Amino acid sequence: MSEKSAELEMAVAANRAAWDASARLHHGNALWQELAEGFAKPGFSTFDATMTRTLDGLELQGLSGVQVGCNNGRETLSLAAFGAERCLGIDQSAEFLKQAALLKDIAGASCDFLCADIYALPDGIRRDFDFAVITIGVLGWMPDLGRFFQAVAGLLRPGGRLVIYETHPFLEMFEPESETPHLPAYSYFSTGPFVAEQAITYDGSAKQAAPPSYWHSHTLSGIVMALIRAGLQVSRFEEHAHSNRETCFDVYENQEAQLPMSFTLVARREDG
Ligand SMILES: C[S@@+](CC[C@H](N)C(=O)[O-])C[C@H]1O[C@@H](n2cnc3c(N)ncnc32)[C@H](O)[C@@H]1O
Numbered sequence: 001m002s003e004k005s006a007e008l009e010m011a012v013a014a015n016r017a018a019w020d021a022s023a024r025l026h027h028g029n030a031l032w033q034e035l036a037e038g039f040a041k042p043g044f045s046t047f048d049a050t051m052t053r054t055l056d057g058l059e060l061q062g063l064s065g066v067q068v069g070c071n072n073g074r075e076t077l078s079l080a081a082f083g084a085e086r087c088l089g090i091d092q093s094a095e096f097l098k099q100a101a102l103l104k105d106i107a108g109a110s111c112d113f114l115c116a117d118i119y120a121l122p123d124g125i126r127r128d129f130d131f132a133v134i135t136i137g138v139l140g141w142m143p144d145l146g147r148f149f150q151a152v153a154g155l156l157r158p159g160g161r162l163v164i165y166e167t168h169p170f171l172e173m174f175e176p177e178s179e180t181p182h183l184p185a186y187s188y189f190s191t192g193p194f195v196a197e198q199a200i201t202y203d204g205s206a207k208q209a210a211p212p213s214y215w216h217s218h219t220l221s222g223i224v225m226a227l228i229r230a231g232l233q234v235s236r237f238e239e240h241a242h243s244n245r246e247t248c249f250d251v252y253e254n255q256e257a258q259l260p261m262s263f264t265l266v267a268r269r270e271d272g
Contacts (some may be wrong), residue, residue, distance in 0.1 A: 001050030011143045011193060011214040012117055016092045017095075018213035022200040026072065031202075034100075035074055035159065038185055039107040045078035050163045050240060051135070055265050060084040060159065063130035069138035072102025073223035077109050079133070088109040088126065090118065119144070120153050128157040134164045136244045136262075140172075140215050149190060149230035158271040162232055164223075167245050172217040174207040176248040192216045196206050202246055222264075239263045 001009075026032065038044040045056065061083030067076045070089030077100075079087045091097055092115065098115045116122060132152055142148040152162060175185040193214040200213060218226075224234065239260040243249045252259050 008119065008143045008147075012092070012119060014211060015141055015213050016117070016154065017211040018200060019093040019097040021210045023093060023099065025106075025199055025201055026096070027099055031080075035103060036073070036106055039074075039077060039103050043081045045081040046074045047078055048244065050242070050262075050264065052087070054165065054266070055079075055082045056139040058131065058163065059081075060131065060268070064088075064126075064128075065131045065133060066090060066129040067128075067133045067135075068152055068155075069134065069141070070100065070113065071096050073097070073103055073111075073113055075133065076100070076111050077103055080107075080109055080111070084131075085110075088129070089113045090116055092117045096203040104172070108178050114143060115271075118142075119147055121151060127153075127155055129149075129155050129160055130157060131161045131163060131271075132156055134162070134166065136166055139166055139218055139223065141163075141213075142218075143214065143216050145218055145226035146229060149227045149232065153227075153232055153269055156269045158269055159229065160269045161235075162227070162267045164266075164267075164270075165244065165261070166263060166265075167221050168239060168263050169223070170225075170260050171243075171245070171252065171262075174249075174259075176251055181251055186217070188215060188219060208251055224265075227265075227267055229269045232255070233270045234265060235269045236266040237263065238265075254266060 001161050038201050064086040065079050065084045065086055066088045068090050070091045072078045073089045076087050076089030094115050097115050099115050132155055173184040173186050173188050178185055187205040195212050195214055197209055199208050199210040240262045241258050242261055243253055
């Protein structure tokens with residue numbers, strides 16, 4: 001095995017352990033209660049207004065979708081509200097997929113979940129999805145974007161579309177909890193890995209120790225070029241002034257000198 005592959009495998013395995021160890025902190029709290037109550041009602045969706053507009057525009061009625069890095073499945077389940085059918089959520093955290101199974105039961109949904117590393121998908125899985133979804137907080141867990149987008153493109157039928165709604169890479173330069181949150185703290189070009197040894201929560205509230213996790217920053221050109229090389233043709237790209245991540249990043253919203261904070265990208269598998 002090459003040194004690069006060994007490094008990738010180490011980071012992916014460490015991240016699996018870190019996400020599994022953090023899962024219990026995402027269950028039984030107010031956010032979980034909201035999800036459980038929401039999915040008890042038909043047509044519930046957790047997507048925000050921006051992603052809702054994007055998905056509405058893609059006319060997903062009757063189409064099959066796959067979400068990579070689905071976590072507790074809230075968004076895979078939400079795709080039903082847009083008319084999508086036969087959806088699959090993929091995540092490598094078995095502990096989060098237990099939560100997805102609970103939400104699926106509450107919703108009475110027909111989608112499926114697969115516990116797998118995107119870099120080592122099992123043989124024999126469906127590879128003809130009409131669309132794929134990647135949202136907030138997935139790309140940074142990927143040590144190798146080239147191999148990542150090859151795997152994602154391989155899940156789509158020819159002509160299938162990929163939708164990304166992610167954090168804008170510029171935001172990775174800032175540290176909202178520092179004493180000088182508005183000064184750049186990290187080089188745009190430092191790829192990491194940034195190693196954290198704290199439980200992973202979305203509001204940064206948990207400070208307890210957890211297995212080390214490996215975060216990789218990617219530049220915008222790195223993201224776009226990796227998907228072009230994977231045979232995906234960009235058809236839409238929008239940068240947004242609003243945040244779609246932890247609430248501590250809200251300090252960068254509504255500024256006179258506004259940073260780009262999130263982006264939407266739609267691409268199509270070229271051979272379609
Ligand atoms: C921040 S969460 C995604 C949350 C989701 N966007 C949402 O809003 O509900 C990132 C997920 O990526 C998953 N992940 C990280 N590396 C992975 C890999 N190599 N293969 C599959 N899933 C992975 C983690 O287990 C985690 O559940």
